Amino acid sequence: MPLRIARLSLVAAALALAPVAVTLVAPAPAEAQAFSTLRQSIAEAAAADEALVAFYRDRDFEPVWTVSEAADRRAALIRALEEAGNHGLPVASYGIEGLRAAFRAATNPWARGQADVMASRIFLQYAQDVHGGFLDPSAIIPDIFQDQPHRDPYALMTEFLDSNPHRFMADLPPQSPGYVRLMRMKFELEELAANGGYGPTVQAGSLRPGDTGPAVVQLRNRLMRMGYLERSATAEYDSRLQAAVVAFQASNGISADGIAGADTIAAVNRSVEDHWNEVVLAMERHRWLNDGQVHDRLIFVNLTDFRTRVIDDGEVTFETRSVIGARDRQTPEFSDEMEHMVINPSWWVPRSIAMRSYIPNILAGGGTYLQLMANGRPVNPASVDMSRYTVSNFPFDLRQPPGPRNALGTVKFMFPNRHAIYLHDTPEQHLMDREVRAYSSGCIRLADPHEFAYHLLARQTDDPVGLFQGILATGNETQVDLETYIPVHLVYWTAWVESDGRLQTRADIYGRNAILSRAIQQAGVVMPEASS
Known part of the structure; x- marks a missing residue:
């Protein structure tokens, strides 16, 4: 087949791929031949990508990067790609040198068309990566269900063309202060690495006030x-070193006793590269939440920090300790909206927990404080021939009525989701005194559930305490709707930077960061210079 006819066939294929509201009739041969070589080149290069075909088709396959008036557009893209490393992105994947070469070689219509589509593809890849993240975390770790805010490619291209290109590129990354602080910390760590890092590691198992010697100097x-x-x-x-150890421990989630025990020494001996990797991953996690919306109120549960916070207009207005899922029953990461609370809740035992912890005992004839439920009504266990059933075909639901020993305590906070995860009170408040609080079956237990309820209700009643306590005193299970739903984020952040510029780190209790960090490194994101 002659080359020109082959190219025209590709143009027709590109047009056929484009999603349209009405049926398109393939162009007649004479019309197809009327396409310029430039348009043919663009159509062929974009043919495999429906979004790009639709975008260029709606512009009659005219170029958007390789025209003289697109100089600012090209410059904005090249500059953003040059600075992609500032965001901890996989710079090599964007092929910036190949794009530069394509622009330089765009001296004829065919080469211009190829370069134009190449630039569009690279722009879309970079824009999606810096805005919503370049990893697919759910494909790497099954317990991450974070819907990344990736934008529609057609809309991205259109908005970019209608905007100031430099301003548009600058607005793509998260604009939150937390992300900006992480980027600043990334630069500081790179400078530290280039200048020798943190120095020799501490060669001691533990140190305490009054000790002297080389290990103290290393610390x-x-x-x-x-x-x-x-x-x-x-x-x-001395006392100054002890105060520094206390501050370090507080910033690393270690009991701040001023004694450099094994956990403190291990944390102090982490390298600049370790911290850099944590910061880069934290920036990626910020991108997963970059929905571009301004929320005046958020509920933020950081699993690694064992804390639940309410954030109003960017400021923490409430904070309480939390218990999260045990290592073998990990709490997933996801976002949703809190819709209501239930005061004096009953506990409907999740099937997975019932099969593991309760049904075998019931089938063996053991007693239970749980109600057997069928079609929402209690069933007398004595009237059931348990020999007919196994763990897998047990036909009853299990319910614990409201009461002082209810597993959910006196209140639960609901953001209905497919994971059956929510926040709630607990009768096991003694667990809140532990440093590592990973004991639940996946839900989030709160140290101060009543105060949390008052804080949420204060926006819709003048007497939140009276409202809550009045319902609690009835003993009746009662749902209280929130007048305004509140976004909830369950995240796993092992690193962030406080407003004072100090890096905070937490232990990777589920091992998720180790897996994601390897994925980032395999993508080509590595520290420019590393030193201990």
């Missing part, structure tokens, strides 16, 4: 390099 020097201690020449574990 002192690393804390100085990390910004916890002013310049000092002391070789003694």
Whole structure:
């Protein structure tokens, strides 16, 4: 087949691929031949991508990058790609040198068309990556169900063409202060790495106030390099070093007792590269939540920090300790909206928990404090021939009525989701005193559930305490709707930067960061210079 006819066939294929509201009739041969070589080249290059075909088709396959008036557009894209590493993105995947070469080679219509579509593809890849993240976390870790805010390609191209290109590119990444602080910390860590890192590691199992010697000097020097201690020449574990250890422990989720025990020494001995990897992953996790909307109120559960917070207009207005899922029953990561609370809740035992923890005992003839339920009504266990059933075909639901020993305590907070995860009170409040609080079957238990309820209800009643306590006193299971639904984020952040510029880190209790960090490195994201 002659080359020109082959190209015209590709044009027709591109047109056929484009989603349209009405049926398209393939162009007659004479009309097809009327396409310029430039348009033919664009149609052929875009043919495999329906969104790009639709975009270019609606512009009669005219170029958008390789015309003289697109100089700012090209410059904005090239600059963004040059600075992609600032965001911890896989720079090599964008092929910036190949794009530059394509632009330089665009001296004839055919080459211009190829370069134009190449630029569009690279723009879309970069825009999606920097806006909504470049990993597909759910494909890597089954317990991540975060819907990434990837934007429609056609809309992205259209909005970009209608905007100031430099401003548009600058607005694609998350604009939150937390993301900006992480980027600043990334630069600081890179500078530290280039200048020797944190210095020699601490060669001791533990250290405490009053100790002296080389290991104390190593501890002192690393804390100085990390910004916890002013310049000092002391070789003694004195009060200033103790205060620095307390501050370090508080920033790393370790009991702040001022004694450098095994956990503290291990955290102090982490390298600049370790921290850089944590920060880069934290930036990626921020991108997963970059929905571009302004929320005046959020509920934020950081699983690694064992804390639940209410954030109003960017400021934390309520905070409470939390218990999360045990390591073998991990709490998933996802976002939803809180719709209501239930005061004096009953507990309908999830089937997975019932099969594991309750049904075998019931079938064996053991007693239970749970009600057997069928079609919403209680069933007398004595009237049931349990020998007819197995764990897998047990026909009854299990319910614990409201009461002081109910597994959900006195209140639960609902954001209905397919994971059956919610926030609730607990009769096991003693667990809140532990440093690592991973004990639940997946739901989030709160240390201060009543105060949390008052805080949420204060926006819709003048007497939140009276409303809540009045319902609680009845003992009746009662649903209280929230007048305005509140976005809820269950996240797994092991690193963030506080407003004072200090890096916070937490232990990777589920091992998720280790897996995601490997994926980031395999994508080609590595620290420019690394040192311990």
